[in-house]
Amino acid sequence: MARKPRTELVHGGTRRSQYNEVSEAIFLTQGFVYDTADQARMRFEAAGPDEFIYARYGNPTVAMFEQRIALLEGAEDAFATASGMAAVNGALCSALKAGDHVVAGKALFGSCLYILQEILPRFGVEVDFVDGTDLDAWRAAIRPDTRAVFFESVANPTLDVVDIAGVVEIAHAHGALVMVDNVFATPVFSRAIELGADVVIYSATKHIDGQGRALGGVVLGTKEFIRKTLEPYMKHTGGSLSPFNAWIMLKGLETIDLRVRAQADATLQIAEALRGHEKLGRVLYPGLADHPQKALVDRQTGSGGTVLSLDLKGGQEAAFAFLDALEIVIISNNLGDAKSIATHPATTTHQRLDDALKQELGITPGLVRLSVGLEDVEDLIDDIEQALSRC
Numbered sequence: 001m002a003r004k005p006r007t008e009l010v011h012g013g014t015r016r017s018q019y020n021e022v023s024e025a026i027f028l029t030q031g032f033v034y035d036t037a038d039q040a041r042m043r044f045e046a047a048g049p050d051e052f053i054y055a056r057y058g059n060p061t062v063a064m065f066e067q068r069i070a071l072l073e074g075a076e077d078a079f080a081t082a083s084g085m086a087a088v089n090g091a092l093c094s095a096l097k098a099g100d101h102v103v104a105g106k107a108l109f110g111s112c113l114y115i116l117q118e119i120l121p122r123f124g125v126e127v128d129f130v131d132g133t134d135l136d137a138w139r140a141a142i143r144p145d146t147r148a149v150f151f152e153s154v155a156n157p158t159l160d161v162v163d164i165a166g167v168v169e170i171a172h173a174h175g176a177l178v179m180v181d182n183v184f185a186t187p188v189f190s191r192a193i194e195l196g197a198d199v200v201i202y203s204a205t206k207h208i209d210g211q212g213r214a215l216g217g218v219v220l221g222t223k224e225f226i227r228k229t230l231e232p233y234m235k236h237t238g239g240s241l242s243p244f245n246a247w248i249m250l251k252g253l254e255t256i257d258l259r260v261r262a263q264a265d266a267t268l269q270i271a272e273a274l275r276g277h278e279k280l281g282r283v284l285y286p287g288l289a290d291h292p293q294k295a296l297v298d299r300q301t302g303s304g305g306t307v308l309s310l311d312l313k314g315g316q317e318a319a320f321a322f323l324d325a326l327e328i329v330i331i332s333n334n335l336g337d338a339k340s341i342a343t344h345p346a347t348t349t350h351q352r353l354d355d356a357l358k359q360e361l362g363i364t365p366g367l368v369r370l371s372v373g374l375e376d377v378e379d380l381i382d383d384i385e386q387a388l389s390r391c
């Protein structure tokens with residue numbers, strides 16, 4: 001009997017030791033003892049599913065996390081990484097070689113942009129950037145030698161949504177792998193694999209931990225891609241997730257559905273309460289009924305997610321005054337956390353983008369990104385409104 005996601009999030013992937021512990025054990029060990037020299041030889045030759053060699057290659061706690069998230073996402077397999085960026089770097093570098101062509105959505109997290117713009121070209125990979133929301137732009141940019149396309153399914157911080165199924169159709173017609181950085185969609189609302197994405201990437205630092213404790217990441221895909229392409233690259237280059245952080249992420253998955261749904265409900269309420277506020281130019285939230293991409297959101301995730309962005313009419317000065325006046329919402333740069341967090345992308349997360357690109361992407365001086373946490377939503381609305389009145 002197929003179990004529902006909420007059940008898999010609590011029980012999926014569990015491996016119990018000889019003690020039959022209730023809570024998943026942390027196997028805080030770098031390695032494993034072999035009974036005989038010949039057993040060591042055989043394990044290096046081919047390790048079975050419950051046989052481990054070295055924590056850089058795999059570890060029981062890490063394997064539990066990988067299996068649980070793969071069950072949630074509907075992916076054949078997963079590989080856990082030390083951070084979201086180790087996941088992005090591993091997915092791209094393991095799949096690409098000199099001479100390959102990549103097309104990427106240009107609205108990217110600063111570090112993803114660094115890999116695509118600075119690192120890959122250094123090794124002979126050609127990368128073209130397109131407006132990810134424009135399917136004609138994807139069609140025009142993809143070539144017979146395009147090996148992969150990469151994009152954030154919901155762009156940070158303007159929250160423009162990319163049509164995953166649309167890009168998949170175009171990319172697959174040319175045999176290109178579709179790699180999706182799916183952080184803003186969240187694993188709870190994701191249907192990326194079902195929509196045809198080949199590789200789905202999360203920073204587990206965000207909603208999966210959800211409590212601001214640890215870095216982590218994960219790459220999901222077919223067994224063939226994860227074990228034949230990605231795993232050899234990751235295990236030999238050192239980007240594996242630590243067992244302790246894997247345990248944090250594993251326990252985070254037990255509550256992620258409840259947390260993210262509550263956060264998304266609160267985000268919609270806040271977006272609705274702030275719409276039309278005299279201090280605000282735009283309230284950007286793809287879950288709003290009049291958002292131009294609402295139909296795509298309904299098809300793709302069914303939720304606008306846990307982040308909204310506000311564009312203050314008074315520019316950077318007003319944005320800073322607003323941030324400084326907040327009493328409950330903290331100024332930081334994580335998202336998906338139980339604590340509500342406000343960020344000024346133009347001067348922090350997206351500081352390294354040049355001014356022309358910031359303008360093109362809508363990262364204006366007055367833009368503030370709000371990641372909505374688990375506080376009482378009325379308190380959050382009061383806090384945001386009092387801070388707006390003081391800027």
Ligand SMILES: *Cc1c(COP(=O)(O)O)cnc(C)c1O
Pocket residue numbers: 083084085086088109111112152156181183184203204205206215216217
């Ligand atoms: C945070 C983030 C990353 C990087 O994840 P880390 O865990 O910080 O390395 C990559 N992509 C997106 C969209 C993110 O929000």
